[in-house]
Amino acid sequence: MLKLYHQPLSANSRRVWIALLEKQLEFELVELRLDGDHLQPEFLALNPFHHIPVLLDDDFTVVESLAILDYLEAKYPTPTMLPKDPKALAKVRMVEMVTVNELMPAMTPLINRMMGFAGGDDSQKIEAANQKIATVLKFFENLLGHHPYFGGEQLTLADIVAGSAVPILPILGFSLIDNPKLSAWVESLMQRPAWQTTHPTPEAIEAFKSRMQALMAQYQSEKS
Incomplete structure (x- = not known):
């Protein structure tokens, strides 16, 4: 079984x-708390x-999330999540790489602000972000065009990668109001059971925030 x-x-x-x-696959979830489990x-x-995530498929291990997605798509191609058309x-x-290389690093200052981490109140970093x-x-708004998904009419890996980051932006204080097509796309994704199951709840965010703040306080105490 996948783990x-x-x-x-x-x-x-x-x-x-x-x-x-x-993809409706059978799998086991192993949660790491990031307070030492990953070490x-x-x-x-x-x-x-x-780093997380790690996928274990019997005796084969895959690291790096994009590599894991490609592995799953190659081994379990139904439903297909990569279009055949070259432009699609x-x-x-493009959406995958822009999410990983541009969007997520830009979200870091907003996450630090929400978590109350050091430097989270740096106005210049927030503005640049x-x-x-x-x-x-x-x-992304331009790439979507008049299609429901980035690859066209069906959900693709692009929607999964961007869709695990963009819906979090309002939680971080960044409104999607200026991007109506993207807002509609997010609303559509949030109707899917997979997003409803995995979308972080306010309670989960607060619990994680408290745990990370306690770890930072402990680190600062040991450092001094």
Whole structure:
């Protein structure tokens, strides 16, 4: 059976979790709390870089979320989540890479602000982050066009990757109001059981926030 080592609030983890649900595969979830679980010898034997998610398929281990998504698509191609049309495929890959390389790094200052971490009140970093996010969302808005999904009429890996990050933006204080097509896309995704199952609840966010703040306080105390 497939086994996913993950953290429920991690966008990297959630994109794999969503794909597993959308493909209706049987799998086991192993939650890591990120307060030391990811540094244990058993986990480091799976991923020496101590990152999540990790997918274990019997005796085969896959690290890095995009590689895991490609593995799942190749091994379990139904329902298909990669279009054959060259332009549609290029859109899917662009959305994946822009999400990972542009959007998610820009979200970090907003996450730090929400979590109350050091530097989270840096107004210049927040403004730069907001500008980058706005650029990404405009790019996504144009790619969507008049289609319900980035690859056309069917859900693709692009929707799963971007859809594990964009719906979180309002929680971080960034409104989607200037991007009506993207807003409608998010509303459509949130009607799907896979998103309803994996979308973080306010209670889960507060619990994670409290745990991380306690860890930071402990770290600062030990450092001093």
